[in-house]
Amino acid sequence: MLKKLFIICSGADTDILDTCAIGEQNKYAGIGATVFFTAVMAFIACSYALYSVFDNLFASIGFGFIWGLLIFNLDRFIVSTIKKRNNIMDEIIQASPRLILAVIIAVVISKPLELKIFEKEINQVLLEQKNELTLANQSQIAEQFTPNVNALETNISTLESQITAKEKEVNALYDVYISEAEGTAGTQLLGKGPVYKEKREKHDAALAELQQLKADNKAKIADIEAQIAQLNTDYKTQVSSTQPIIDGFDGLMARVNALGELPWLPSFFILLLFLAIETSPIFAKLLSPKGEYDYKLEDAETAVKTWVEQKVSERQVLLHTDQVLNNKIYNDIAEEDELYTYKRKKARELMQLQADAFFKHQKNAL
Template sequence: MLKKFFLLCSGADKDIMATCSNGEQNKFVGIGATVFFTAVMAFLSASYALYTVFDNYYSAVAFGLVWSLLIFNLDRFIVSTLRKRNHWQSELLQATPRLVLAIIIAIVISKPLELKIFEKEINTVLVKEQNQLALQNKEQVASYFQKDLVQNQQQIDSLKSEIGKKEKEVNELYSVYITEAEGTSGTKKMGKGLVYKEKREKHDRALQELDTLKNRNAIKIKALESQVEELKKNQEAKIKSVQPVLKEYNGIMARIDALGELSFWPSFFIMLLFLAVETAPVLVKMMTARGEYDFKLEDQENAVKQILVQFKEQQEVIQQVENEIQDKLKSELVNDTDLYDEKRKHWVGVLKDQAKAYTQKQQKVIKNL
């Protein structure tokens, strides 16, 4: 049962194969088994690749099954259509496109399995990349909000600086009227005279202005600080909103990129293994000598070809005879007087009818003038 199944996988003609020796059948059983197990690997590869995309077992298995059947059909077609010839040049010519297709299939199959084999190493690389992306995102968000934060901080600093200048002015006025009272500056007269009162009033007005300025600027500073806090909250919220997206940075393309950052040789040798498995049926057929199956298949094809050639020649002879009969019949009909008289009467009647219709049309035109 298993032998019949693998012979079916090899694409060999079962009727011809039934007449071949066990050795010849075993050769094609090996080719069919290679085709089958390549399809199994394609199923595992595609299922894993699609699971990383959809995160759903049923979808991954369904697509993996379809993909494996497609690969199975392609491999079976490649093997079954490769014919052994007497000249190796012609075999190489027909095998080249099949080898190219087999190489492409092997690369496509091997890549998802490489991702699974090196999954732990790839996860480590992905964590580093996610952290790097998180830092880049934080810098970008900070840069986006930086302008508003700096502008608000500058306004706060300007308001505080304005209060500081006013305080300095008040302190200076205070020092002026105190030293005036002590007689150490100004009029140099000790006591609270007229000049002292003027300087004291000027200080009091400045002090009152300072209080007003502090109250007014305090309200502005509080509003600006509230805006700064709101901007910082928005900044943090923006950073946090991107975190779930960054955690999802583990799809198939991200994993392929991460695989590219690992050592080249392990991945390369795994791909070589799949290349060897995928191209094995074609290479085996090319390297082995023509066997019993090849001779019988060629004999059957030649027999069919001869039958078709004979049928075509018979058709050409029949057509030639038919043409000769038609030519002879035409020549006899041309000399047939009865047929000539019948045709003459027909055409005379047609010409008379045409002449009559033309005359009636002309009469209608004359009446309408």
């Protein structure tokens, strides 16, 4: 039963192959087994690739099954259309397009399996890329908020410097009126005289201005700090909202690119393996000698070809003979007086009708 299945997979004519030796049947069963298992590997590879994209098991299996059938049909077509010829160069020329197609199929099948085999290494590469993308994303978003934050912090520094400058002014006025009271500066008179009172009033006025300035600037600083806090919150919100995009950076294209950053030799060996599997049926048919099945298939095909060519040749001879007979018959008729007299009479009648019609038309025109 299994042998019969593999023979069907090889694309061989089962009616002809049943009349061949067991060895010939085993050869085509082996070719069919290669075609069958290549389709199975294509099914697995496509299912995994689609699962990594859609993350849906049933959809991946469904599309993978269709892809496996497509690969199976292509391989079966490639193998079944290679015919053994009497000239090796004719066979190579015949197989060249099929070999190119087989190589393409092998590359398409091997790539998803490489992604699965090197999944851990690919995940490590993707993690590094995600970290780099996260840092780059945070830096880009920060560029949108940093100028505003710096400007607001500069305003806070300006307001604080105003308070500091005013405090220095008040402290200086305090030293002035204290020195006046102690008699160490100013009028150098000990006691609280008129000059002391004047300087004390000036200090008190500056102190009141300082208190008012502190209250005003404190309110302004609180408002600016609230704006800075809001900008920081917006920055964190934007970072959080864009992070899932980076976390989802593990699709099929990202994994293929990550695979390209790994050492090429292991992937190359896997590709060679699938190239060998995919092209082995073609090379098996090219390298194997012309067998019993090939002779019987050629006999069946040439029998039909000969029969068709014979029918075409007979039709051409029949057409030529018919043309010769028709020409001879018409030549003999052309020499008969009876036919000449009859056609002369009809020609005269036709010319009379034309003359009458012309005369009538001209008369109406006048």
